[in-house]
Amino acid sequence: MNSFVGMPSFPEASSVAVGDAQLRHNLRKATHTIRAKRAAVVGEQPDWAALREAGAAIKDRTLRHLDVYLERLEAAVVAAGGTVHWAADAAEANRIVTDLVKATGETEVVKVKSMATQEIDLNAALADAGIRAYETDLAELIVQLGDDWPSHILVPAIHRNRAEIREIFLEHMADWGRPAPPDLKDDPRALAEAARLHLRERFLSARVGISGANFAVAETGTLVVLESEGNGRMCLTLPETLISVVGIEKLVPTWQDLEVFMQLLPRSSTGERMNPYTSMWTGATEGQTFHLVLLDNGRTSVLADEVGRQALRCIRCSACLNVCPVYERAGGHAYGSVYPGPIGAILTPQLRGMAGPLEESLPYASTLCGACYEVCPVAINIPEVLLDLRAKAVTHGHVGQRLAMGAARRVLDSPRWLAVAQRSAGRFRRWTPKRLPGPLSAWSDTRDVPVPPKESFRQWWAASR
Amino acid sequence: MRAREEILRRVRAASPFQSGEGDEGASVPRAYRRRAVMPRGDVIALFGERAAGRRAAVRHVAADELALAMAAMLWARDAKRVAVPAGLPRGWFAGLDGVRRLRDDPPLDHATLAETDGVVTGCALAIAETGTLVLDGGRAQGRRALTLIPRHHLCVVHADQIVHTVPEAVRRLDPYRPLNWISGPPSGGTLEILVVED
Numbered sequence A: 001m002n003s004f005v006g007m008p009s010f011p012e013a014s015s016v017a018v019g020d021a022q023l024r025h026n027l028r029k030a031t032h033t034i035r036a037k038r039a040a041v042v043g044e045q046p047d048w049a050a051l052r053e054a055g056a057a058i059k060d061r062t063l064r065h066l067d068v069y070l071e072r073l074e075a076a077v078v079a080a081g082g083t084v085h086w087a088a089d090a091a092e093a094n095r096i097v098t099d100l101v102k103a104t105g106e107t108e109v110v111k112v113k114s115m116a117t118q119e120i121d122l123n124a125a126l127a128d129a130g131i132r133a134y135e136t137d138l139a140e141l142i143v144q145l146g147d148d149w150p151s152h153i154l155v156p157a158i159h160r161n162r163a164e165i166r167e168i169f170l171e172h173m174a175d176w177g178r179p180a181p182p183d184l185k186d187d188p189r190a191l192a193e194a195a196r197l198h199l200r201e202r203f204l205s206a207r208v209g210i211s212g213a214n215f216a217v218a219e220t221g222t223l224v225v226l227e228s229e230g231n232g233r234m235c236l237t238l239p240e241t242l243i244s245v246v247g248i249e250k251l252v253p254t255w256q257d258l259e260v261f262m263q264l265l266p267r268s269s270t271g272e273r274m275n276p277y278t279s280m281w282t283g284a285t286e287g288q289t290f291h292l293v294l295l296d297n298g299r300t301s302v303l304a305d306e307v308g309r310q311a312l313r314c315i316r317c318s319a320c321l322n323v324c325p326v327y328e329r330a331g332g333h334a335y336g337s338v339y340p341g342p343i344g345a346i347l348t349p350q351l352r353g354m355a356g357p358l359e360e361s362l363p364y365a366s367t368l369c370g371a372c373y374e375v376c377p378v379a380i381n382i383p384e385v386l387l388d389l390r391a392k393a394v395t396h397g398h399v400g401q402r403l404a405m406g407a408a409r410r411v412l413d414s415p416r417w418l419a420v421a422q423r424s425a426g427r428f429r430r431w432t433p434k435r436l437p438g439p440l441s442a443w444s445d446t447r448d449v450p451v452p453p454k455e456s457f458r459q460w461w462a463a464s465r
Numbered sequence B: 001m002r003a004r005e006e007i008l009r010r011v012r013a014a015s016p017f018q019s020g021e022g023d024e025g026a027s028v029p030r031a032y033r034r035r036a037v038m039p040r041g042d043v044i045a046l047f048g049e050r051a052a053g054r055r056a057a058v059r060h061v062a063a064d065e066l067a068l069a070m071a072a073m074l075w076a077r078d079a080k081r082v083a084v085p086a087g088l089p090r091g092w093f094a095g096l097d098g099v100r101r102l103r104d105d106p107p108l109d110h111a112t113l114a115e116t117d118g119v120v121t122g123c124a125l126a127i128a129e130t131g132t133l134v135l136d137g138g139r140a141q142g143r144r145a146l147t148l149i150p151r152h153h154l155c156v157v158h159a160d161q162i163v164h165t166v167p168e169a170v171r172r173l174d175p176y177r178p179l180n181w182i183s184g185p186p187s188g189g190t191l192e193i194l195v196v197e198d
């Protein structure tokens, strides 16, 4: 997760975001819409409490005997014709995937939206090796074409409006494949169709697919990917070689356990009784070559923490983001990692350690209202972990000057980070110093003031489906 | 292999339990619904309702009406060429004139599939509560690409393939087959479902 070092600490980044009308508007709309849908489909489920209890217990069982289940999963995948690789950290995972792609002789891969591959910044590693990674999820596509960072687990481009999306399509689609039609309008239908045609061309010709997984069943070796758009299943199915990068906490012990998570996840996540498409496959399927890369990258240190290890139960549903008053105002970028919102506030400092001001400040990115705990389908007591982390942050001491200097130095090392930092700093300058003063104010303002959107991304997205 | 041993070592060091203790000691409370309590007729009706709620066009037909309903649905969409898996029951197309069937045997290439006017298949089972179809590559279904690439999908569901809840579906499914759970039409396309009540 090195990619995000150099991001401003949470108080700075969030106060700049609070000044961004666009982002605040989109977030409010999106989080409230999903919240209402979730409440309805959870409310109608007569046995929700029992499912939640089972979900938490299954994940705890997995974590208690993770070594047993990892070995079982490996054996099952191998028995089904797949190959299993182990990666202790991001660099190792990137090296394994890069070598696997190189061995196929291909220089292009298609990707299914995956937080694990974002966490390790796989696309950049592939690019360094001359391999182009095409994102195939609509929102990820927008993020990729806009050379941007995702800001929500499920709606990564929530900070963009559709006029911006049209601009991005017109300007950048041609660089990546099929260009956008020159007369592209900014209505949701036209944008969705342009994206569909652009993406379709990508996955019909792709020979290597890269994915993550929502679940990996130790007993059978089955991997499970849930999605909303249907492009993921193309990437999982059509290429000759499939490489899946999966965090070691994604395991569930038995096939039967899926009966719990196939109810908990869609209802908590998008507020649907079932998500539109789910793929399940075991080993090498229908003549494909299949590689599973098991990723640690800090997870075993989380596991070692008695209080904090419950964060590994997380199934990335994003329900906690959508109810969080702090997230609603701050936006995903403020959390400085691929894991935003309440779960990010407890996961990031644990995965990376209290490595700097961002990590130390994240446990304070909460009012401890407890809404996240209440909605969490696997009953992660986020406030409890936050308090525990705060206690740990205090023992590390506080950092003032180091923030500006350290962050600046690291950011300046990479032009891409500089761009991100400048944007943040730009917003930061307009922030009225009501709360916390920050050291980034000296940075130059290169970002235009956004016009409040007529329609948020989430609205057009909902309308375009 | 170094990473493998290192990760397993760290996992064992992190866990308060002794490695090799196994999973038997950790019991999972399963107080949630695992069996249908609804009468069959209601389960079938619920499936139709929920699938329609997912923007699928659903028609309930008797077994002897299937061929005619199938033809009517394909004609209504002006389909000229449809992809079909090998082993589709002949009777399904008994009423069909003027629609060419492209059998996926030998496998059709991606470009051909992309240009068809749709695909006709059966399914492994359907879940009433969520309006979901599950395909497993078994009888009357074919390989996964066959139903992924065409923009229109017409799926035949026999009433006895419909279960009420997700746990019943998971129990019936075979994890060693490639499974596609579908709740709603393919992107930019349509999903039509014929529920055959015999």
Ligand code: SF4
Binding pocket: A268, A313, A314, A315, A316, A317, A318, A319, A320, A321, A343, A372, A375, A376, A377, A378, A379, A380
């Ligand atoms: S912490 Fe809980 S609510 Fe938040 S994303 Fe993870 S599973 Fe969902």
